Amino acid sequence: MSTNSTKRMEDSKQSRYPLLINWFKSRNCKVIVALSGGVDSALVTLAARQALGKENVLAITANYQTLANEELETAKKVAKEIDVIHHLLEYNELDNPNFTKNDSLRCFHCRNELAINLLKVAKEKNISLIVDGTNLDDVDDDRPGMIALHSMGIKSPLLDIGLGKKEVRHFAKINNLSVHDKPSNSCLASRVPHGTEINSVKLRRIERCEMIIKKLSGVRQVRVRDHDTIARIEIERSEISKLCNLDKIDKIVFEIRELGFKHVTLDLEGYGKKEIGKLNEDEIITIDKYVKK
Incomplete structure (x- = not known):
């Protein structure tokens, strides 16, 4: 160009x-x-x-x-x-x-x-x-x-x-806003799979896990998906190498297990938009029931 x-x-x-x-x-x-x-x-x-x-x-x-x-x-x-x-x-x-x-x-x-x-x-x-x-x-x-x-x-x-x-x-x-390059984030509830009830214990555990990973690895963006006994870690693909250190991994696994998870996994696809499909017809009708006319 x-x-x-x-x-x-x-x-x-x-x-x-x-x-x-x-x-x-x-x-x-x-x-x-x-x-x-x-x-x-x-x-x-x-x-x-x-x-x-x-x-x-x-x-x-x-x-x-x-x-x-x-x-x-x-x-x-x-x-x-x-x-x-x-x-x-x-x-x-x-x-x-x-x-x-x-x-x-x-x-x-x-x-x-x-x-x-x-x-x-x-x-x-x-x-x-x-x-x-x-x-x-x-x-x-x-x-x-x-x-x-x-x-x-x-x-x-x-x-x-x-x-x-x-x-x-x-x-x-x-315009010199400090958040100009801040990674996108979402509420902690988004880490809990649909169909699993949300409560404060789960949310605080997820928050603590994400803080641990950021502190020990230096990654900027992380999601810890709560699958009951399994903590599934998602980070940007470009940052996966920051976890390729056995000492870091051992510390992260130990601290996350201390919070009640039995297994700690890393999603090798990395964090990003995933295909979640369109709302089906029933969901559209359900939304329509709630939308203010």
Whole structure:
């Protein structure tokens, strides 16, 4: 590719960030941003702050007891970097039997409850606009949670203007956001296979296992899938070599077994998007029963 072509591509990318700022300016109102601690919601929060000013932006991070403490601390750090008003929304989604039964609609019930709680805050503070960090690439996955949020009126500015993950990271980097290269994460409940009930004991055990692996191996992204007596470790393929050390392996296995697992395995396919298929017809009907009309 020629230098001129590369420059045109860069100029095109640069011109898209003002679209995000203008998305907020055109609405000209106070906004609640669901700040998860990831790069997507961080960029949305920054754009809202630049467009509307500090006094018109409320960043809310939901501490619903299934998010790793590391993610909560990152959200607090990002809020300070951007200099926005930041509130923690405290509730326990483990009190919701529709969530803890952990069927294929777990994420729908999680995001639906989040939306309900955000809407309560919005009503109390007389704020009409709530946004999240859903980006264009997210529509490629099965996202019952996204359906839940949008059905409750939560907006996704990144999706509206067509920004994908790569562009989000680019704009986060040039705006000096510390999370610009932070690996994507999800709630701890996603480590428990569908059909297995979720409880706080499982979640805290998973969180502890992931902390152990990060500390002893230096990997940046890890998932520990809880298969009852088996802990299945997933890390990026590029980082698998960091575990190719018998001393590290022995320490990791010992500490994870101390937490109650009998077997510790490493998924050699590595962490990444896996084919989970489309929602079948019954699941679509089930979602429709819950979606707000």
